[in-house]
Every structure is written in C-alpha cells, then in structure tokens.
Amino acid sequence: MNNTSDKIFGKSMLSLAVVCALGVAPSHAFAQQADDNSSTSDAETEVIQVRGIRASAAENLAIKRLSNAVVDAITAEDIGKFPDKNVADSLQRVPGVVIQRNGGEGSSVSIRGLSPNLTFTQLNGNFIAASSGDPSRSFSYELLPSNLVGKVELFKSSEARLDEGGVGGTVIVHSRKPLDMEKNSGVVSLEYTYADITDKYEPQLSGIYSWKTDEEDFGFLVGFTQQDRTNRTQTSRVNIINQNFQYTERRNGQDVEGGAQGYARQSFVQEVLEEDRQRTGVQFTAQWRPTDNLEVGFNYFQFKLGLDSILHQLEYPEWHDTNQYWTDIFVDADAEYVTGIDYSRAVSGEALDTQIPRMNGEYIVEESTSDTFDFFMEYEGSDFNVKFVAGHTEAEGGPSEKYRAAYYSGGTADYWGWRFEDKNLITNIDPEIFNRLKAGEGGQADIGATDSSFVGGTQEEDYAQIDTDWFVDWGIVETLRFGLKYRKGSIHRDTRNTYYLDKDFDVAAGEARPGGITLDDDYSRNGGIPLLTTVIADQPLGNLGGSINTNIFPVVNWNKYQSELQNNFQRYTRFEPDFVYEVEEEVKVAYVQADYKWEKFRGNFGVRFVDTVNTNTASDRLVFALDRVNLEGEDVAQVNGIVRDIIVNPKENSYSHVLPSFNIAWDLNDDWVLRGAAAKVISRPDYADLGQFQTLTYRSSEWEADSSDRPDFDPIRDREGWTGGGGNASLRPLESVQYDLSLEYYYGEGSGVSLAVFLKNIDNFVVPFVLDVNTSVPDQTFTLVESGGGTVSVGGDIVVRDFDTSANGTDAESKGVEFSFQHFFDNGFGVSGNYTRNITSAATVEADGQIVGESPLTGSSKYQGNLSAFYENDDYSVRISYNRRGPTIGALAEDWDINRFSDTYDQIDVNASYSITEDITLSASVINLTKSEDYVHLGDDTKVRFLTNSYSGRRLFAGINYRF
Numbered sequence: 014m015n016n017t018s019d020k021i022f023g024k025s026m027l028s029l030a031v032v033c034a035l036g037v038a039p040s041h042a043f044a045q046q047a048d049d050n051s052s053t054s055d056a057e058t059e060v061i062q063v064r065g066i067r068a069s070a071a072e073n074l075a076i077k078r079l080s081n082a083v084v085d086a087i088t089a090e091d092i093g094k095f096p097d098k099n100v101a102d103s104l105q106r107v108p109g110v111v112i113q114r115n116g117g118e119g120s121s122v123s124i125r126g127l128s129p130n131l132t133f134t135q136l137n138g139n140f141i142a143a144s145s146g147d148p149s150r151s152f153s154y155e156l157l158p159s160n161l162v163g164k165v166e167l168f169k170s171s172e173a174r175l176d177e178g179g180v181g182g183t184v185i186v187h188s189r190k191p192l193d194m195e196k197n198s199g200v201v202s203l204e205y206t207y208a209d210i211t212d213k214y215e216p217q218l219s220g221i222y223s224w225k226t227d228e229e230d231f232g233f234l235v236g237f238t239q240q241d242r243t244n245r246t247q248t249s250r251v252n253i254i255n256q257n258f259q260y261t262e263r264r265n266g267q268d269v270e271g272g273a274q275g276y277a278r279q280s281f282v283q284e285v286l287e288e289d290r291q292r293t294g295v296q297f298t299a300q301w302r303p304t305d306n307l308e309v310g311f312n313y314f315q316f317k318l319g320l321d322s323i324l325h326q327l328e329y330p331e332w333h334d335t336n337q338y339w340t341d342i343f344v345d346a347d348a349e350y351v352t353g354i355d356y357s358r359a360v361s362g363e364a365l366d367t368q369i370p371r372m373n374g375e376y377i378v379e380e381s382t383s384d385t386f387d388f389f390m391e392y393e394g395s396d397f398n399v400k401f402v403a404g405h406t407e408a409e410g411g412p413s414e415k416y417r418a419a420y421y422s423g424g425t426a427d428y429w430g431w432r433f434e435d436k437n438l439i440t441n442i443d444p445e446i447f448n449r450l451k452a453g454e455g456g457q458a459d460i461g462a463t464d465s466s467f468v469g470g471t472q473e474e475d476y477a478q479i480d481t482d483w484f485v486d487w488g489i490v491e492t493l494r495f496g497l498k499y500r501k502g503s504i505h506r507d508t509r510n511t512y513y514l515d516k517d518f519d520v521a522a523g524e525a526r527p528g529g530i531t532l533d534d535d536y537s538r539n540g541g542i543p544l545l546t547t548v549i550a551d552q553p554l555g556n557l558g559g560s561i562n563t564n565i566f567p568v569v570n571w572n573k574y575q576s577e578l579q580n581n582f583q584r585y586t587r588f589e590p591d592f593v594y595e596v597e598e599e600v601k602v603a604y605v606q607a608d609y610k611w612e613k614f615r616g617n618f619g620v621r622f623v624d625t626v627n628t629n630t631a632s633d634r635l636v637f638a639l640d641r642v643n644l645e646g647e648d649v650a651q652v653n654g655i656v657r658d659i660i661v662n663p664k665e666n667s668y669s670h671v672l673p674s675f676n677i678a679w680d681l682n683d684d685w686v687l688r689g690a691a692a693k694v695i696s697r698p699d700y701a702d703l704g705q706f707q708t709l710t711y712r713s714s715e716w717e718a719d720s721s722d723r724p725d726f727d728p729i730r731d732r733e734g735w736t737g738g739g740g741n742a743s744l745r746p747l748e749s750v751q752y753d754l755s756l757e758y759y760y761g762e763g764s765g766v767s768l769a770v771f772l773k774n775i776d777n778f779v780v781p782f783v784l785d786v787n788t789s790v791p792d793q794t795f796t797l798v799e800s801g802g803g804t805v806s807v808g809g810d811i812v813v814r815d816f817d818t819s820a821n822g823t824d825a826e827s828k829g830v831e832f833s834f835q836h837f838f839d840n841g842f843g844v845s846g847n848y849t850r851n852i853t854s855a856a857t858v859e860a861d862g863q864i865v866g867e868s869p870l871t872g873s874s875k876y877q878g879n880l881s882a883f884y885e886n887d888d889y890s891v892r893i894s895y896n897r898r899g900p901t902i903g904a905l906a907e908d909w910d911i912n913r914f915s916d917t918y919d920q921i922d923v924n925a926s927y928s929i930t931e932d933i934t935l936s937a938s939v940i941n942l943t944k945s946e947d948y949v950h951l952g953d954d955t956k957v958r959f960l961t962n963s964y965s966g967r968r969l970f971a972g973i974n975y976r977f
Contacts, residue, residue, distance in 0.1 A: 065090055066883050066892055067843060071763030074835055076166070078765070081608065081616050082676045083170035083690050083753050088163070092189075092976060093200035093221045093236075095159035098940065100186065102922075103159070107167055108769075108833040108847035111877045111898045112154075116244035116288055117208075117941065117965030121151050124169065124181035125771060126827060126851030126873040131696045131747065133179030136186050136385060137312065139404060140176075140500070143383050144472040146411030148504035148700050150178075156316040156383055158238040158294035160202065160219045163189040169771070170690035170753050171674045173606035173619025174480065174494050180696040180749045180775065188312070191232030192300045194223040197977070204936075204972025209944075210245040210965065211287075212556060217241070217972070230303070236296035244288040247561045249438035250961035252280040278351070281431070281438060282373075283561055284326040285554060291319035309390045312404075316383040325554055325568045326373035328419075329431065329440070343432060350958055353432030368421040369429065370442065371459065374571045375417045377467075381410030396484045403477040411469030414511055414584070418537075419462035420545050420569065422446060423455025433959045436916070436948050439562040447553050447567045456545030463537040465511040466589075474502035478602075489611040494619070498602040504700050508592035513541065513582035520585060529587065536582050543577040545569070559964025560946055594631035594704040594740070598697070600624070606674075616677035625697070626667040629742040631706035664742035666703075670695055684760055688769075690753040698744040698779050702819040707739025709813060738817035745777045745821050755831075762837060769831040774824075782820035827853045827873065841886050848878035853902075875899035891925040903949065913960060916948040932977060938970040 069090040076086035085107045089095050097103040101112045101119025112119040113129060121129035134141065134152035143153045164187040168175060175183055199222040207214050217240040225232025293316075300310040341355035387404025426443040433439075450456050478498035485493055513536040514520065523530040532538060554566040578584075606619030674692035681687055714733045755769035833847035853873040876899035883892035896919060903913030921943045926936040944967050951958040 065885055066096075066890055067763065067837060067885055069096065070835060070843065070845065071837070074759070074763055074765050077767075078686060078757065078759055081678060082168055082172050083688060083755065083769070085167045085169070087165045087167075091200070091974075092194070092198065093160045093202060093219060094974065095162050096924075097922075098159060098938070098970065099154060100157055100159050100162055100165060101154035102940075104165065104167065104184070105896050106845075106847075106879050106881060106894065108767075108831045109169065109829075109849040109877065110167070111874050111901070114947075114965065115155060116246055116286075116290070117968060118155055118244070120153055120155050122154065122184060123874070124167070124179075125773075125829060125831075125849065126853060126875070126877075127181040127773075128873070129181075130699050131179065131181035132184060133176065133182075133696070134184045134186065135176065136314065137188060137387070138176070138185060139385075139387065139402070139476055140406060140474050140502070141186075141383060141385055142406040142408035142472040142474060143316075144381060144408040144410040144470050144504070146379070146381070146468045146470050148408075148470045148472040148506060150697065150699055152184075153381075155290075156292075156318050156381065157186070158219065158240070158292065158316070160221070160238050161188060161236045161294055161296050161314075163187050170676055170751075171672070171692035171694050172617060172676065173604040173621045173672070173674050174496065176498070177602075177621060177623055177670070177672060177695050178697065180694050180747050180751075180773065188296060188298065188314070189221070189223070189234060189236075190298055190300055190310070191223045191225050191234040192229060192302070194225075194232075194234070196223075196225050196227070196232075198223050200974060200976045202972055202974045204970055206242060206968055206970045208243070208245070208966045208968040210247065210556065210559075210967075211243045213243050215241045215243060225300075231299075231301045233299045234296065236294070238292070238294040240290070240292040242290045242292070244286075244290055244965065246286045246288075246963055246965045247284075247557065247559050248286070248961060248963035249283045249560050249562070250281065250963075251278045251438075251959060252282060280328065280330045282326050282328045283438065283440065283563060283566070284324060285557070285561065285566075286322060286324050288320060288322045291317075293317045306393045307390070308392075309388075311386070311388055313386045314384070318381045320377075320379045320381065322375075322377045322379070323571045324373075324375035324377075325566070325571075326375075327370040327440075327563070327566060328373050329370050329429075341430075353430070353434075355428075355430035368423060368457075369426070370440075371419050371421055371462075372567060372569055373417070373419040373462065374569050374574070376415065376571045376575055377412050378414040379410070379412040381408065383408040398482040400480045400482075401478070405473070405475050407471070407473035409469075409471045411509075412467045414586075415467040416465040416511060416513075416578075417463065418542065418569075418574065419459040421455065421457045421459055422450065422567075423457060425449035425455035436959070436962060437560065437562050438959065438962075441564055444565050447565060450545060450567055451549055453544075453546045456549070458537075458542040458545070460537055460542070463535075463542065464532075465535075466508060467511075468506065468508055470504060470506040472502070472504045474500055476500045489609040489614075490607045491610050492608040494604075494606040494608065496604055498600075500600040500602075501598070502600075503595065503597045504704075505595050506593065506700070506704070508589045510587050510589060512536075512585045512587065513578050514585055515539070515541075516581070516583055518583065520583075530585060536578065541582065543574060548574045548577060559944065559966075560962040561964075591632055592706060594629065594706050596630075596700045596704040597628040599626045613680045614677060615680070616675070618675045619673070621672040621674070623670045623672060623695070624667075625669070625746070626665065627697075627703060627742070628663050628665050629704040629740070630663045631704055631740065633707040633709075633739065666742055666744075668746065670746070670748075684758055686757040686759070688753070688755045688757065691751070693748065693750050695749070696747040698746065698819070701740065702779050703740050703742055703744055705740030707737060709735060709737040711735050735811050735813040736815045737813045741818045741820065744779060744819060747778055748776045750774045763843075764836045766834045767832070771829055771831065773827040775827060776821075776823050776825075778822040778825050779819050780822045781817070783815050783817050825853070827851060842882070842884045844880075844882045846878065846880040848876065850876045874901040888928050889926070892923070894922045894924075896920050896922075911952050914950055914953065916950060918945060918947060919943070920945045932975060934974045934976070936970070936972050936974060940968045940970070941965075942967060 069088050072088045073086045077084055087096065087103045087107065095103060099119045101122055104110050104122050105112045105119065109125040111123045113121045113123070122132050122134070123129045124132050129151045130149070132151065141152060143156050166185045166187070168183040168185070199220065201220040202218070204217040205214050206217065217238070219238035221234065221236040223232065223234040295315045297313045298310065300308060302308045342351060343353040344350060345352050383406070385404065385406040387402055389400070389402040391398065391400045426446045429440065429442045431438065431440045476499065478496060480494065480496035483493045484491065512530055512532070512534060514530070514534055518534065520530070523534060536542065548569050550568045550570040554568045557563070557566060601624045602621065604619060604621040606617055608617045609615065672693045672695065676690045677688070679687040712733055751771065751773040753769060753771045755767055757765060757767040759765040829849055829851040831847065831849045835845040837843045851874060877897065879894060879896040881892060881894040883890070898918045900917055901915040903915060920941050923939045923942055926934050928934050944964070946962050946964045948962040949960045951960050
C-alpha cells in the first residue's frame, strides 16, 4: 500500500475500533476436550478448546486448580490470538505480577515485588538468549511476538524438575505443535496501529499454518509475524541533584532571606525519543511419530528487533547557577529544595548570554536478534516416559552505528526559566530563539559533546537434558521423576567507537600507527561538524504533551545531519580493547522428584543438585588524572586520563547447591483446595555485576587544585588519592527459602476465588555498594611540568578509598498476601481481578565478611493489582482492564544515600471484537486509554524530589483475523 491508502485503511479500521469498543461484547462458548496437561499435573485434566475470552479464562483457572504447584497460566483465545499485543502485557493480569515498559510496551516482568532480574523466563522449558547490546539475565519480552505463543505458565513455587534461576518465579512460554492442531489449519491477521504521540498508521502482518498427515504421524508448523511500529517517548529528567547547593531565595531580583544550603538540580533535560521498531518472528516446528511409542521433532525460532532511533534533547546545565544571573528563585515550604529559577535578566539588567539551552541529539542504527533451535525426542513405555532435548540459543545486539552531537544556543534567548509543578518540569524560553538560530545568530557546535561510543554484545548457550518419568506403585508415590541437565553459556560485552574520517584518509596507515585511529582523526576535531543553519529542523518539534511542558522545542534534523556525514566522510568503527568483559557459565544438574497422591492429598517433593562454575575475564584499567604532569620519559603535553591496561587472569568462582522442594494440595471437597509449598531456590547474579571491567584512578594534588573551580567539583569525591569501580567476580547467587500457603474456592464453570500468603527469606541479595579495598598497582613515577619540577611516585600497596561495585546483602525478607477472583455470569458478562500486597525488609550488606550497611530490596513494589470486566456472545466481545502498580524502590541515586522511587502507576486498556462469520473476526484495542505517565522521584513520600517523568502515548489497534 502507498501512504495514502495506508491512511485510508488505517482510519477505516480505527473507525471500526470505536464501533467495536462502544458496541461491547466477546464471542463464543465452546466445547471441551481432554488434553494431557503433564506440565502441571499427571491427573486427568479437562481442558477447553480455546476460543474467546471466556474459554481462555476458564482454561487458565483449570490449569491453576489441577496443578501440583503454585501455578498461574495464560492461554491463547484462539490460534495466533494471544490476549494482548505483548506477552508481558498479559502477564500483568496474573496475581503478583508487575511489568516494566519500554516505549509503552511490556519489556520485563517482576513477580511478587522482586526485581525482573529474579524472574527466570524459558521457551518450551529452556533458556532463551536475548541481548540488546548489554547482555542480561532478564529476558526482553519486546523480542517475543505474542501471536506465536499458545500458552504461558508462571510457577510461583518451585519443583525439583524445573530449572533453577527464579527467586521471583519461573515463566515458561509454550509454542504450538502441529500434531496438536487440525490438518491445514491456521490463521492470517492484518492489523493497523495508531499512536497519539506519533500520529502514524502502521501495519502488522502475521500468520500460522499447520499441516499433518491423515495418519497424524508427521506434521509441520510455520509461523511468521512482521510488525512496523514507531514509538515516541517524551521525558523530562534531572541529571544530577546537588546536595550542597548554596542559594539565596529572591523575588524580582531582591533577596528574600539570608543564604541557605539545600538541594537543587545541577542539570536537567527535556527529551523526545523517536524509535522505528521493526519486529519479525519466525517459527518452524516439525513432529514425527515413526511408532506409537516414539516421537521426535525439531524447533527453530528467530526473533529480530530493529530499533533505529533519534533522540532530541534540550539540556539546561548548571553553568550559570550563581547569584549574578538569578532574578527569581523559588524553594519548597521547608526551604530545603529549589523548585524553580527565573533567569529573566542578569542582575545588572543586561540580557543573558548563557549558551542555554543546549540542543543535544543522538542517532542510532541498531538491531537485536535471537536464534534458538532444539531437537527433542520422547519415548513412551508401558510404565515410563523418557524425554530428551538438546539445543542451542544465541543472541546478538547493539548498534551498528551511533553518534551524539550538540549545539549551543548562544545568546539567542533573552530569557528562560524553569519550575517543578505537580510532578512536572515546566520550562519557558524566549520564543524568538528558533528564528534567531535559523538566521545563524547562534548555534556553535559543542565539540566536547560530540562522540560515538556504544556497547555491543553477544549471548549464547548450549544445553542438553534427559528426563525420565517412571510410573510406580509405591504406596502414595505414583510417579518418580529424575533427570540430568547440562548447560554451558557465555556472554561477551564490548565497547565500540564510530569515527567519520576524511574521504582521503588512509585507513590502513591509520590503523598501523601507534594508538591506531583516534578521536583526533574524527570529523568533529577537524572542522567537519555541519553548521547549525545547514541541519536545523524546518520548525520546532511539535505534537508535544504529557511530560514535555515547554513553549518551544528547537531541534536539529538529525537525519539531515547524518546525510551530511555520509556525503562528506568515510565511516570507520573501532573496537575498544579497554572496555571488554566476558562471562562463561557451566551448569551441571541432577534431580529426583516424587509425585504422590493419597486420598484427597496430592503434590510432589524432590531435590535438585546444582553445580555452577563462573569464569569472568575483563580488561581492567589503570587511569592517572594528573593535570600539568608528564609521564617521565615520554613526550606527552598533558596526561590527564592516561590509561595503562592491565589484562587480568580469568577469575573463577564455583559453587554448589542442594535445592529441596515440597508441594502439597489438599482437595477438601469438589470446590475447595488448600495448597502449600516450601522450597529453596537461587538466582544467579547479573552478568554486569559479575564481570564488569574494573578501573582504578589516581588523582594528584595538582589535579585536585586545578579542578576545584569546576561547577561539579566535589571536595570529598574529587580529593587526591585512589578511587575505582567495577564488577565483583566473587558475588554469590541469591538464595531464598520460601513458603506459600493458599486457599482456593472453585464454583461454577470458570469461576473461583483464592487467597494466598507467601514468605521469601533472601540471602546474598545483590546491592550497589562503595567500599575501601587494599590492592597493589605497578610503581609509576611522574615528572611535574609547570610546577617547579619534581616528581610524583605512586604504586605498590595502596588503599582505594571509594570503589564502586556490588556486594551481597543478607537477611532480607519479602512477604505478602495475594487475593484473586474470577466470576462468569450466565448472561455473558464476566469479571476477574487480583491484588497483591508486598512487605519487604532492608538487606544487611556484607563485604569481606563484615556487616557494613543496609539496602532495601531494589525493584520491589508495595502492591499491585488489576481488575478486568468483559462481555461476550456469539458475535461481539469487549474487555476493559485496569492495572495498578504501587511505589517501586529503585537503585541509589548517583552520589547519594537516598533511593529512587517509581511512583504509583495505573493504566486502562480496552479490547473488542466482532465476528463477521465463524472464521472472520474484526478486532480493536486501545492501550493506555488513560494516557498514564511514569514518574520517578528521589526519597520517600515525605520528602519527594523530582527526578523524571515520561509518557509513551495512547495506542489504538484495529485489524482483521481469518481463521481456517
């Protein structure tokens, strides 16, 4: 389609969306069929053939009821039709689940108030590699197309047969298989989306096709999705908060009170991030049953996310935060926090020449891919089953090109001011700034803010496992499960720089010289930065709202800037050897589990034996900050920042765990189930916490003296001596002994209520930490220049006073209560909801065996809940969902001992559909109907200080779905 037809079709479909949303009602009451639900229970399970909201919700509840562990499930409402546009968005309706969003889409999942890094996500029971440049253990749900998913199980209690890794819980995503589907069946979907923040109509095409022989002994399934989506996130944020800000409150240029000391922003930014997301997903699955007892098969999945982006920023630095420039300064009621400053005129009455605001920008071309394949085999004997699977998963991500540049506005603004008001940052700038910039009155390039450093990374894992289910008659024990698993994974993380070189530059000669091609060869250091008048946008940035509150937003056209670079220079990317780390992890596992049943009791107990070896390799660095100093024997004019690499030997950390688990369900009668669980579980530390390269920096007294007049100079942090930072290869895995108890009442078809309490006693919780360390560095002698000669010697055994790293916290506790309900009325209406209240304690922090402080459990939320109501009949369907997340604790703010807090967030989504025929359905959705924003502040509710707020828009979907 061309752009015109795209818009006509898009508007037509969105008109239908409104009709569907107002017409209200969901579709289809459906037949039931038996299915083997062996992933949760060996009991005979009544499973509903999934079509429609009601049927899907009923199956979800049936899986929960019949499971032996504490399990919640989400099933597709139809082939290729998952309940939401994103798997994470569906999981947020599970009790105790909170999702984190990126660009308005669910990106990661936290369970029962714990960090997303403590949620272990698998595809068909095995790990999925997902690298967005900086590898992480937290799976990115942005990569996973929801139409390829048949079912998702969330295990809140552990079983010995389940892979270890999820202190919060384990999410298992199940894909479809051809022998479980009808011959020549499938679905094709075409959908358009529109977002208020982008004002664009964009398509999505997806389909699934499944075939099998008449004998049902061989089949294959193919699935595909292609989605183009433009996301736009608007953010206002504070870069740094100065704890020791000296100010004088004043009005109309006159002091109101004497001097005071308090908190004020040093720098803040208003920014608009525009992302062009191109998501593709491919699945191929084959199954073959050569005999009635043997099945073999193959899976292949590829998920790809192209993420090109442009970042527009207006930055307001702290350069003129002095009494010379203030006209008005406003503070909070306690006179502890600066809430606004008006720079209308300098104290002298003259117009300001502040170079503010500065126009920053970032241009990124990026792609992330995830490829997974596995071979599986299952043999069913008379009294046993044997399953074998072996596979490989790998991911690669990060930019292929990235640059950042900036322009000063010069004296083009006669005035500007800012204030914090009602969780918003509001700025006001002289509206003539844009016209003056276009006329060339300002716009000097900031060479120091022009750079091209970016991070790339890979992640991969090989795995093989064999599982045996032995059906026995040993009293109460019905099934004995035992198995072995081997996993070997690795991540690689590096830093790269892109340089734009003169077209005549001899790259081979540049690479061969000492130091290779450097920043001095880049266009930015050789007069190549385009003039602002050449690249400034035709008009200020529009379609603003939400978290951006300013009267004008002048920007650079960064696409035009990129064209200038491509037309006039050659691009060269250098891999930086100083910023590399790798982590290899080898895991060997054996487990045994007994499933039991006695009268009205059922469940399982078992133990999992885990042996882990981590090997971390990093390029550690030694940095000398010695202004006006020459390294003896070398002709260097200034050595501030000289780097001496120290390639360390690999650091190995090995540990073993015995992880017992116990689950029991007591079927009190046909309606009531009392359930309990106890287990020990682990989660391994994140890769960056383990492997991050370490840096030691020495600051001389001369450097301290020369830097004391910088606005951001801190006399404590920047004094003479050694500082450093990096990963901690000795981190131990998080360990949790956890307990669950729940009472569940099931009444009517698909209706039920449950109440649960849980307790997690957590050790080794990873927290950010600053400590003093004893270490040794090579002896170095420096000759002083411009300070009367003499030498400075450093080296040998030293004390690093501030080393930023991670440490293990102990004796933390997370406990809470969970309530959920689901009810179907006879007239087609239904309602479901849940609420979870979390109580977490502070973790005691240990270093070198000594207790050195406390830290809250970062990532934990006080509460979360959601409420959904729906109606369905044979023709119409509608569902409205309300989700709410309580305050969430974040990491410590930089240079502070106060935590960040994400404020309460709630959002309403609406889904609707209309069945033209039994096989053709029109659908529509509105995501974030409430236009909700994220807000982050420093400190708790009693002393809230603005840090950031952001808005990613309201999005509408409309499409047509053909099922065959």
